[in-house]
Amino acid sequence: MLAARAVRPLDAPPSTGADDDPLQFLEVAEREPAPVPDAWVPVRVRAAALNRHDLWTLRGVGVHPEALPVVLGCDAAGTTEDGRDVVVHAVLSDADWAGEETLDPGRTLLSERWPGTLAPVVRVPARNLVDKPAELSFEEAACLPTAWLTAYRMLFTNSGTSPGDTVLVQGAGGGVSTALVALGAAAGLRVWVTSRSEERRARALELGAHAAFAPGERLPERVDAVLESVGRATWAHSLRSLKPGGTVVVCGATTGDAPAELNRVFFTQLRVVGSTMGSRDELRRLAQLCAATGVRPLVDDVLPLAETAEGLRRLEAGEVFGKLVIRP
Incomplete structure (x- = not known):
């Protein structure tokens, strides 16, 4: 499948410097999906949003080295195999963690240890899915999770x-x-x-x-x-x-x-x-708030997956007002 991946070499040290062009470590190409736990459910990605987190991942910050190369992307809205329209919650807590997800010391985000959303399909735990309100487009809903x-x-x-x-x-x-x-x-x-x-x-x-x-x-x-x-x-x-x-x-x-x-x-x-991210319940309430009030994310532009590099370049250059959305 076509996916946007961080392919930073394992021996390359993390960098936060402006002189390190993060896009040199971006690959948009056909690749076999990486394995995930068997119980996770597939979601057909209808829209995904870019975040500065993707640029940090390309710089080697926050990503687990053993996960590289890894599919980028934290945000997505899509459809499950049984036809349910959903928004994907990007915070992955331990399966045994009973508290609020963002307080789990072992939590991670999609694209840090497991493949992210910049691909036609993303696989996540079933508990990470929130119903997408019909009032929101997939592009608008994809802006919500981060x-x-x-x-x-x-x-x-x-x-x-x-x-x-x-x-x-x-x-x-x-x-x-x-x-x-x-x-x-x-x-x-x-x-x-x-x-x-x-x-x-x-x-x-x-x-x-x-x-x-x-x-x-x-x-x-x-x-x-x-x-x-x-x-x-x-x-x-x-x-x-x-x-x-x-x-x-x-x-x-x-x-x-x-x-x-x-x-x-x-x-x-x-x-x-x-304050860091938010819980699944907060994501559900946020989606319901947008549906009830008419408040919508400001989408700066929608690009195909093949143009992910251009979207990240614009994000890095500060040329985006609102959110950039990728449509696989």
Whole structure:
């Protein structure tokens, strides 16, 4: 079958440097599917979405070396052999784990140890399937399992905010940030965003943000929560922007780790909450929320599987606003 795979050599050390072109380790070719546990069920992939996780995998970060070469992709919506339309939950917990999936110390994501979704068929445990609402297209549903689920958990599980509160989204345009804007606005939050790009600030306002600012710009007032994925470049501004007792929810640090600024944290009684992906139940609730409210993921473009390299190039170059979807 045609699949997009990471083929980084086993002896190549992981790299996070900009000088290492991750696409040199991408292969889109006909290959036999890798084996998975017998009990896992096949899903015909109708649409899959790209994520920065795919670029990290190509750089050798987070992927199990023994899994290489591995099919890329965390996100998918498709159809099972019995005709059920589903969304695939990408978090794979141990079969014996009884708690919430994201808290399993041994958890992994599709494409880290097992083949991912950038192929005509993906195989997953039956418990990782959520019904796709008929109101969502396969392309829209494919955007939910990573970026939109991350945003949902940040907003509704971890931020502690209520309708009428103000939240600041650091960075505008990526999959998580566009999801935060759309979901936050639909939930009755006042959503502010930052971006270096005037064009992206304008597009965020069109998407539902109530105000947009340059990075580091002084805000008209302090906010109830900051939704942070940037890291070092925005961390100080995030803490300064919070009301006393406010919450910063962190799902990533794309510009690197940042000083903790503990004096500010304890003196103004800030809450710093880590947030990673989301549970299967949260994915189900997210899909139902989109169906009921009309909120939809912003799809920047839809490409065939053979053009995965072009999609990842655009993602790496920061040329995507919303989500890029691959149709196998």
